[in-house]
Amino acid sequence: MNTPTQTVPASFPVPAAHQRLPFAYLPEAQALAAARARLGAVTEWAAVIEHARPWIRAVREKPAPFWAMESLLKEYPISSAEGLALMRLAEALLRVPDVETAVALTADQLGRADFDQTDGGVWAGLSASAIAMSKKFLPGAEEEAGLLKRLGARTVVAATVRAIQLLGRQFVLGRTIGEAMSEAASQRKALANLRFSYDMLGEGARTEDDARRYLASYANAIKTIAVAQGTQTRGPESADGISIKLSALFSRYEDAQRERVFAELLPRVWSLIEQAATANLNLTIDAEEVDRLELSLEVFEALAARISRTYPHWRGFGLAVQAYQTRALAVVDEVARIARDHGLRFMVRLVKGAYWDGEIKRAQEQGLAGYPVYTHKPHTDVSYLACAQALLGHRKVIYPQFATHNAGTISALTRMAAQAGAEPDQDYEMQRLHGMGDGIYREVLADGQMACRVYAPVGEHRDLLAYLVRRLLENGANSSFVHQLADEQVPTEALLGSPLEACATGEHIEAFPLPHALYGAGRRNSTGADLTCLVQRRPLDEAIANTRIPPVPEASTAQIELAMATLQSGFDTWSTRPLAERAAIIRKAGDLLDARLAEFCGLLVKEAHKTLGDCVAEVREAVDFCRYYADQAEQRLAEQTLPGPTGESNTLRLHGRGVFVCISPWNFPLAIFAGQVVAALVTGNTVAAKPAEQTPAVAQRMVELLREAGVPDDALILLHGPGETVGAGLVADARTAGVCFTGSTQVARLINRALAQKDGPIVPLIAETGGLNAMLVDSTALPEQVVDAVVQSAFRSAGQRCSALRLLCVHEGIADGVIEMIKGAMAELSVGDPALLATDVGPVIDDEAFTGISRHVERLRREAKLLGETVVPAASAAAVPRLVAPIAFELPRISDLRQEIFGPVLHVVRWSGDVDAVVREINALGYGLTFGIQTRIDSRAARLAHQARIGNVYVNRNMIGAVVGVQPFGGEGLSGTGPKAGGPHYLYRFCAEQTVTINTAAAGGNATLLAGGH
């Protein structure tokens, strides 16, 4: 029993941020070399194989029952249509509240898989019959469901639900902690050396209510375990305990919210620690995503410091370390350092890591310098052994807990431990997940020497779905040990092969192109910044602190006249420069901009009041525009020879039109400005660029950069000033050969009329305007994912994106829960100074916008039902002008939304019945910019996307942040003329075309034909 030695205040001071670990994006070869060096000359691998061989034999002689996960995935690997269908159903079916949708989901998933091919063996049990039956009865397409079929379908869906429940139960020890503990007790009867670490299942908290619920559930679990174990004096190593996820205890457990993490999360964790320490149990903090690693160590050290003062003799505090991270060894050493500094001993669970696929995707999306995780499975295995070696070396201050189901890893570990003189049980333990590795551990534990702790999830069916899918993925991956063990075709030598021998060699050993090379050899991806990494964030902070916005003079009528004359005369030279030269200049501009991320972020924060994350994304977009359009120009503008009769040559050429007027908005003062300008320039036009009145300095700096890259003075001129005078003057000018505009539908109409009234050539207008963007959510969607997507799409950038979500259409069956969660998530948003990393929502652009949005909000307060709003702290409101609190209202019908409010205002409508009718109503709004669909019914998503008269459709994600060349952006209807920016058809609109036909027989005959050619 540990009793507190002193009482301490509840608050935790926030330590100064500092980089604890080496830079995250070490080349894989370097990280691997360090791991190999640390591992040293590992035991003879042949002996490792021999040690494990009997385990494999024994397990394979007693194959898992037909309903076990291993058997299932052997029959239906996750890479097959059946495996995927199974996973999709497992993830979604149980949460669908209405029968219609459950039937549609089941039909959709089973329709694409072929479960009839089974041999009747392993899968002949419940799941097989349920799924086979489902296939027979279910209608092929949702709408074909007749009454009889439907009756059949209901039965089958019920059977499938049951099958999935049984599947899930394999991985959950009990629905409640009490149930789980009695199951644990019965397992312990068979294997005495079992210990348990209970895990209360659920998605990460999105709201304060979620977090408090999890806290209560953890607290109750610790209390229950403590009561059951009584006053236990054996020490926490041999006691049962609990595993906690910090993301469950605080909805904003992220680096950007450090202050709140210390103020709000730590006291919660501390309350659990007090309970666990008093009962002398163990409490382990799970490892989550890489971008939380540094923060998790800060949290861990702050808690350790207090433990050392309050419960100096408690040895049950610990955390999980992921070996797949290239910084894993540094983490192990850092944890040992913390233990020594605070005079404590920790329990450290070494895992390989559960979020590998997500980490690879995130690194690519963010354009990071490298991957934070190993990209080859054997490298993770080597890192695991190296970390194990390090942990064994630190065992004075660390009790190592080796969590793995891999017999090769277990065998190597136990040998390494023996060489290090570490006694099983006393000096370290093994760990496995409930429902996995049972067979292997039955053998490993047989002689009674080794101790093993089971990570035991506890929860209701609804809570286990995400966990179940992770386990399905883990078990189903081809590289997974458990998967290969179930396949008798894999010989023992291959199964247990040395990871050291399987390592890649060379300097660049990443298994995927690095994020900068994502688009292949041709176009380099723009460089991102990981804002959770201090080394990367610091230059941005410094740039923001040092940025002063220079004044930009307005253009007079005389200056406009002079500019147009200059650009007109500059056109001949610029348009006849070889295409390759123009493309090279634009590409160089992209490279210069890529290298000046910090400087431009400073300008964007100061002039456009954008938050840090938005600034980074915007600079990247501008860089991508430069590189993409340069590539596109070279590919698409090259002269083409056309087929025709002999004796004639036909060539098609594209060239610039003349002086293009580019009018851009303030909401993307760099990306849209640069995109328009470089598209016009690279195609050979000269450009009169009119930036938004609110943001001329960013534009001016971009023009300077383009000049530095080689754009001549008479090819590009910036003309700052009001739209009514400067913009209108440019549009009206007789020399204007085309207009590229992004802004409101109203102004686009004015420009269109002005152009139509002019004499002279009819010139192109490329207009990208606003939208009444909707997201349609059906009852198969995961509410947590929906809420993340809604909050980002509706409120990020203070709702000042053309793509922003304005109208959420959510299925009646889940509406209450989703709305409640949105409300809770809105309450957690931080509204304030955009220069602060913690700020989610900065101010709106100017007083006019502020007044306009406020007026709309006042009207909605009277006319609609208020659902939720974010509270702006008084201090922020006083310090930062024009803050508008995110707010959400419910409207009775979709058609009640009539106007785009360019701010953080969300409208919500409930729907039921015909999902296609919802899309028809959305189409009827007349806009067509962005559309979100949240459903697990794949055929439904495809059909709705087809029906939508909308330019950009996003399925099961947020609906903002289109990436150049990846999601070409632009709408139809009232939302714009097209072609899409950042797409393959954009440049053509800036060009005139010329066909040159030469009669090659004109000189008297067809020499080529006569010479035997064609």
Ligand SMILES: Cc1cc2nc3c(=O)[nH]c(=O)nc-3n(C[C@H](O)[C@H](O)[C@H](O)COP(=O)(O)OP(=O)(O)OC[C@H]3O[C@@H](n4cnc5c(N)ncnc54)[C@H](O)[C@@H]3O)c2cc1C
């Ligand atoms: C008790 C316990 C607690 C756990 N707690 C956590 C936790 O807090 N946080 C967490 O993230 N995970 C946790 N896990 C999950 C754990 O990460 C996986 O179960 C584990 O990675 C499976 O490893 P293995 O040795 O059993 O299997 P193996 O089949 O040997 O290894 C599979 C693992 O290798 C890695 N891998 C797969 N493909 C590649 C590749 N191409 N390149 C590089 N690496 C690859 C992945 O990490 C994958 O999970 C825990 C597991 C246990 C047993």
